[in-house]
Amino acid sequence: MDMQPPPAFVQVVQSEAPPDAPVDPVPVKVDVSKYIPESATAVTLIVTLTPPTGQALVYAAGRENEGTLFKGPRSIDEVRLAGPIIYVKLYGATNFDIQYTNYRQPY
Incomplete structure (x- = not known):
């Protein structure tokens, strides 16, 4: 008669902690009033990023959901304004x- 070890019972328990989510970066405040008039409603920007594989989301206060995404080493696009701060x-x-x-300024 061959003797075999009893079957092993293994129970896998999933961690109760949520997985690590990416941390939302802290926004950098930029005053554009030195470069464009206060009455401007939008500004065209050239954004250069280091390292060139990065991305930047640029938005005006109160318009977080209407931000403009700049990708790559250098890109150009327009950002809507709501005052002198982006x-x-x-x-x-x-x-x-x-x-x-x-x-752009209002007519």
């Missing part, structure tokens, strides 16, 4: 540079 959230980037190329 905010920049960096995703995968450690540094940014902004150039102001144009702006």
Whole structure:
């Protein structure tokens, strides 16, 4: 008669803690009043990111859901304004540079 060990019972327990979610970056406050008039409703920006694989979300106060996403080493796009302050959230980037190329004013 062959003797075999009894079958092993293994129970896998899933952790009760939620998985680690990416942390939302702290926005950087940028005052644009030195470069464009206070009455401007939108500004065209060239955003340069370091490292070039990063991304930046740029938005005006109160318009967090209407932000403009800038990708790659250098990109250009328009950001709607709600005053002289914009905010920049960096995703995968450690540094940014902004150039102001144009702006829109109400008629």
